[in-house]
Amino acid sequence: MDTNETKKTYGIGELLGMARERxxxxxxxxxxxxxxxxxPCAEYDVKALVNHVFQVVVQFQRLAAKEPSEFGAAAPDRVAEGADWRERLVAETGRLVAAWSVPGAEEGVTGAMGMPARLVGGMALLDLTVHVWDLARATGQEYGEVEGAVVAELAGAVAELEPTARKMGVFGEPVGVGEGASAFERLLGRTGRDPGWG
Structure with missing residues (x-):
């Protein structure tokens, strides 16, 4: 891995583009x-998690544009809307990257809680990274190595979100990982996931 990768400051749109590639x-x-x-996300089976990811990807596009989001509503069943749900989800992830690549998207605040936009973009990155890892694990697929810049951004976001997310049950209790664990595996452990789940 290029050691300069973690030294450069990447925009959220760029980081989301990396996550989308995986x-x-x-x-x-x-x-x-x-x-x-x-x-690995115990409250969801694969279909429910796909529908959750769909909802997240669409709503975080709205947040990038400083528009109100609708996270309170139950996630629509996109899988039931037709056999092309995979390509529709792929297209929405492309729109997510585009939305957060617009100049000014990560400046100021966004969302009902008035959070810093960069942190909200980091939440989108966290979901697109960790939930897709969940889906890969659940379906026996390879996930690939996560870029150092993505892990660094997520580590900062998780550190900021962790206390509240744990109280709200968004993160499970931390899972211990071995000494040889990668930075991404340690991050998974902090969100309450067992990196060795299978």
């Missing part, structure tokens, strides 16, 4: 036969 083959590789399978 997400697209995973989304396309989800077989219909696995939609009822368990995932």
């Amino acid at each position: 997400a697209v083959p995973v989304v396309r590789g989800i077989p219909d036969s696995a939609l009822g399978a368990a995932t």
Whole structure:
């Protein structure tokens, strides 16, 4: 890995683009036969997690544009809307990257809680990274090495979000990882995931 990778300051749009590159083959590789399978995100099976990711990706586009989001509503069943749900989700991830690549998207505040826009973009990055890892694990797919710049951004976001996210049940209790664990595996542990889940 290029040691300069973590020294350069990347925009959220660029980081989301990196996450999308790993997400697209995973989304396309989800077989219909696995939609009822368990995932590392215990409250979701594969289908429910796909629908959650759909909702996240669409709502974070709105937040990039400083528009109100609708996270309170139940996630629509996008999988039931037709067999092309994979390509529709891939297209939405492209729109997410574009939305956060607009100049000024990560400046100021956004969302009902008036959070810093860069941190909100980091939340989108966290979901697109960790939930796609969940889907890859649940469906027996490779996920690939996460770029150092993505891990660094996520580590900062998780550190800021962790106390509240844990109180709200968004993150599970931390999972211990071995001494040889990668930075991404340590991050997964901090969100309450077992990096060795399978």
